Amino acid sequence: MAKQHVSFKLNGKQVDALVEPRELLVHTIRETLSLTGTHIGCETSHCGACTVDLDGKSVKSCTVLAVQADGSELKTVEGLADAGGLHAVQKAFIEEHGLQCGFCTPGMLIRAYRFLQENPNPTEEEIRWGMSGNLCRCTGYQNIVKAVQTAAKTLQQA
Amino acid sequence: MIPSEFEYHKATSIQDAIAQLGAHEDAKLLAGGHSLLPMMKLRFAEPPHLIDINGIEELRGIRLEGDTICIGAMTTENELIHSEILQQHCPLLVEAARLVADPQVRNRGTIGGDVAHGDPGNDHPAVMLALDATFVLHGPGGERQQAANGFFLGTYWNDLQEHEILVELRVPVIKKGVGHGYSKLKRKTGDYAVAGSPVVIELDGEVCRDIRIALTNVAPMAIRAEAAENILRGKVIDDALIEQAAAEVLAACDPAEDLRGDVLYKSHMAAEMARRSIRAALLQARG
Ligand SMILES: Cc1cc2nc3c(=O)[nH]c(=O)nc-3n(C[C@H](O)[C@H](O)[C@H](O)COP(=O)(O)OP(=O)(O)OC[C@H]3O[C@@H](n4cnc5c(N)ncnc54)[C@H](O)[C@@H]3O)c2cc1C
Numbered sequence: 001m002a003k004q005h006v007s008f009k010l011n012g013k014q015v016d017a018l019v020e021p022r023e024l025l026v027h028t029i030r031e032t033l034s035l036t037g038t039h040i041g042c043e044t045s046h047c048g049a050c051t052v053d054l055d056g057k058s059v060k061s062c063t064v065l066a067v068q069a070d071g072s073e074l075k076t077v078e079g080l081a082d083a084g085g086l087h088a089v090q091k092a093f094i095e096e097h098g099l100q101c102g103f104c105t106p107g108m109l110i111r112a113y114r115f116l117q118e119n120p121n122p123t124e125e126e127i128r129w130g131m132s133g134n135l136c137r138c139t140g141y142q143n144i145v146k147a148v149q150t151a152a153k154t155l156q157q158a
Numbered sequence: 159m160i161p162s163e164f165e166y167h168k169a170t171s172i173q174d175a176i177a178q179l180g181a182h183e184d185a186k187l188l189a190g191g192h193s194l195l196p197m198m199k200l201r202f203a204e205p206p207h208l209i210d211i212n213g214i215e216e217l218r219g220i221r222l223e224g225d226t227i228c229i230g231a232m233t234t235e236n237e238l239i240h241s242e243i244l245q246q247h248c249p250l251l252v253e254a255a256r257l258v259a260d261p262q263v264r265n266r267g268t269i270g271g272d273v274a275h276g277d278p279g280n281d282h283p284a285v286m287l288a289l290d291a292t293f294v295l296h297g298p299g300g301e302r303q304q305a306a307n308g309f310f311l312g313t314y315w316n317d318l319q320e321h322e323i324l325v326e327l328r329v330p331v332i333k334k335g336v337g338h339g340y341s342k343l344k345r346k347t348g349d350y351a352v353a354g355s356p357v358v359i360e361l362d363g364e365v366c367r368d369i370r371i372a373l374t375n376v377a378p379m380a381i382r383a384e385a386a387e388n389i390l391r392g393k394v395i396d397d398a399l400i401e402q403a404a405a406e407v408l409a410a411c412d413p414a415e416d417l418r419g420d421v422l423y424k425s426h427m428a429a430e431m432a433r434r435s436i437r438a439a440l441l442q443a444r445g
Pocket residue numbers: 044045046186187188189190191192193194195196231232257258259260263266267268269270271272274275279280281282318322323324325348349350351
């Protein structure tokens with residue numbers, strides 16, 4: 001099948017790629033653009049490890065075609081830190097031990113980043129609801145919830 | 159897990175999408191992609207052409223026309239949840255959308271795709287039955303309207319004709335004296351229903367003028383439990399009548415046994431979901 005040209009902004013930089021129509025966005029990000037922070041967990045749209053920020057919305061990049069990202073603005077976990085250091089959600093996950101094996105963490109971070117813009121001052125229940133598209137097999141979620149609470153406080157104070 | 163090869167086309171308007179469906183044999187529309195792409199990855203579906211309707215602005219948005227709410231087929235679950243029109247005039251849809259999948263899926267998945275897809279686990283078909291919705295369909299022969307009641311014919315089988323597109327879903331404003339409830343049992347957040355039941359009750363004083371009890375995931379498609387409705391219509395609803403209606407809901411169920419449970423368990427859970435929704439709807443209708 002003929003490849004198609006796509007062009008989008010990835011973590012602030014304009015990038016181009018040639019993709020087959022059937023190529024999933026997560027493969028383009030990981031294999032063509034070599035940003036392997038975004039993980040593939042289930043490949044069946046359940047786990048959220050592949051979550052990225054597409055035009056300001058959290059999506060599962062294993063369930064979006066790369067051709068659909070043409071002209072969009074994308075952010076992955078690699079785009080969270082800036083010259084000033086780690087992002088508040090990243091720092092909070094370290095402080096609160098919001099991870100064990102770390103496999104789910106990139107998805108958790110990029111989702112938490114967006115969730116705290118949707119709801120800057122969430123209750124615990126709202127955090128659990130807002131993060132429910134991301135599965136973790138290690139932590140039992142307690143420390144992930146704490147990390148999101150801590151990040152919310154930091155971001156509110158900033 | 160990658161879909162088999164297909165050609166990707168972008169439709170720019172409803173007319174263009176209908177023309178492209180006609181021009182490409184066995185083409186499928188791509189809406190939110192959160193039922194279709196998973197099926198294509200598993201090779202349960204291998205359409206040679208996908209026609210992406212995400213760029214069609216006329217398919218988006220929610221507007222109020224008199225006593226009718228018109229919802230564009232490409233409106234996402236999250237847009238339903240955040241719609242002020244729905245929060246105010248049809249909170250049943252907001253409640254149901256909050257129980258669909260998870261935040262990421264709700265950013266992509268559309269109400270039109272959920273209704274058109276044909277998985278008995280989809281929540282919106284039963285909600286549309288309970289609301290007595292009307293669908294606006296466009297095809298090569300022009301526009302037609304079809305009641306939700308009669309649209310769902312079986313698993314992956316509905317009244318959409320060849321090369322037709324679901325354009326808009328119309329639901330009535332929920333008025334004073336009308337109450338609704340949606341109960342959905344699921345094993346975990348983000349899962350499809352073990353059983354679900356949206357209910358709408360219209361009261362005339364204390365008397366039930368009309369009632370619609372619909373069921374999710376306990377038959378080949380979304381259904382209405384008409385025998386149960388008949389027990390309650392025209393009566394002052396009390397606990398004894400609710401029990402009789404629940405027995406009719408149980409009898410109406412014909413679920414497939416799977417990891418979510420066996421036939422008996424699912425049927426009993428459907429009856430319980432209906433009981434809860436009837437009680438919630440009654441409370442609301444009484445104001
Ligand atoms: C992890 C997960 C959990 C889920 N949980 C639930 C749940 O709890 N409840 C629930 O209801 N759903 C659930 N879903 C399904 C999800 O809501 C889908 O988004 C929805 O079923 C299909 O909508 P879509 O816009 O993604 O359509 P698509 O997947 O793009 O399309 C589905 C089908 O409908 C056709 N179609 C789409 N739009 C139209 C149109 N306008 N006119 C004619 N045909 C059209 C397509 O051609 C295709 O055949 C879940 C999905 C996932 C991945």
